[in-house]
Amino acid sequence: MARALVVGANGFIGSHLVDALVGAGHAVRAFDRFSSSKPTFRSQGVEVVQGEFLSRADLESAVTGQDVVFHFLSTTTPATAEADPTLDIRTNVAQTVELLEACVAAGVGHVYFASTGGAIYGPQDKAEYAETDRALPISPYAIGKLTIEHYLSYFRAKHGLQSTVLRVSNPYGTRQRPNRKQGLIPIALRQIALGQPVIRFGDGTMVRDYVYVEDLVHMIVPFVGRETEYRLYNLGSGIGHSVNEVFASLRTVVGREFAIDERPKPPTFVDRVVLDTSRFRAEFGETRLTSLDEGVRLTYEEIRSHPDD
Template sequence: MRTLVTGAAGFIGSNLVDRLLADGHEVVGVDNLSTGRIANLDGALLSRHFTFVETDIALPDLQAVVAGVRPDAVFHLAAQVDVRKSVTDPRYDASTNILGTINLAEACRRAGTRRIVFAASGGSRYGEPTTLPVREEVPAHPLSPYAAGKVAAEMYLACYADMYGLAPINLALSNVYGPRQDPHGEAGVVAIFGSAMLAGRPTVIYGDGQATRDYVYVGDVVEAFTRAGQAPAPLTGTFNIGTGIQTSTAELHHLMCEVVGNPESPRHEGSRTGEIQAIALDHTAAHSALQWDPRVDMREGLRRTVDWLREITVAPVGAASVATGPEGSRR
């Protein structure tokens, strides 16, 4: 199968690239390297079945790339994923997450590619649902520009399905964690906590630590993408990809301390704008349509992540701070 992955040098994207290559597919990776790291693709670049193209999904160049590849499936993970940045600069957020998605959909229409698997935001699309874990039929209620942009991208893909016969599958991801998650700057809580603890730096929790998220291991997420990419073309729609289990930031910190062997001493600071208080995703629909279930429990996933973090060098600069974002990941 010929495949194209946007956001290929990112956390989830690079793990997906490796899986697609291991499964014997031809892969073209697209990334503008603004947050993705080319080092994440070191292994892929050794394969004759992988091609990397440095460009932005919002640029006209993308049309020629997709036309040249004529992929059987496109995996769309390129995104602006920082909720706080979306609040301070909503135009930039929309230019990537909405206009970039439209540009990709146009390219796929012209190239005759029907299947697009989109990394939607399960952690933010439902707002503050009254019942957890939340199911897909609950109306979207975005509470930040980031969430609004991701929902808008889903809606544009649905329009292209109706108008041109594209077959998008939106995977509404919960908080994804695992190897290659960026431990520097604005990144996922697991990577921030783990890298800080291993480097002997203090950790900071924004809020009282009782906000909950649904943490899902990156390997399980990659499995969902591969299943969606190979699903029969008539299948479209949005499917939650999460565990259905709520874990508070305080509980996560405790688990990380156990795995790392670190004393518990987080500092608490005020909550941040745009963050929701509780989320967990019901994945019953994904189980039924994609035969997908999460396999890696949290302790094992954290152990694998910490083992990876031990292999990388973390410079001890300042305190590590966390406001648990909607996906907790750079794509």
């Protein structure tokens, strides 16, 4: 059993990760602002630490006494990072360096970082992307993630801080906040629930690797306490779906047609990103994957009950 800190524990992936780590028997400390009335994770017995990611003192307090740290917090989304690229540098990048410094001082054994597999490889016109492919990001959000990956290498070389980079594809599912303007599926489902048109960038042929969030966290938990062969892993479904295919699934689930508001595709959007997950599967085995229709159904049930959130 490990003492595990989740940074971003009240976020979309972080809250599910807290539940999965507790379910695996780990002692979990949950760090976040907890600006909502109560934690979004469901597990009992979690040590809740309320604090600011941008506070060095709060980070130092949070990492004290922890064996492993999961860095799953981001102060930006792809959209906000593009609107102000310096914001990502001043917050995510700079503060992650302070988090890593705090981990070194506290004697943390391992850091797991949620990078992006959806944008970090850039437009290379490949059917799928493996960890051995070059990372050529063209968006500020992905550039920031790659910068943090490099800092993890620096801290390993300089201080011996062990780390694993998890390049996550396009996660979706329950507890994802559509009003954060990140995630095609929850945003579209919220628009449908509110009776509003669904925005589509481009003609709908863009392809992404969508992975249901509970499948994702069950891929992550087995990393704890395991000596892995590599320090970088793609995590996703390994299956590509176009935006139009996703919209077809939405129609199946909601049982009705919806209006589409088509807009120009931003120049930093990549046409196709599907992850090669063979490295993970060779080492950890096959993972049960939730079908797109089933994942959309579970997500819609939650959004339909609280469409204004």
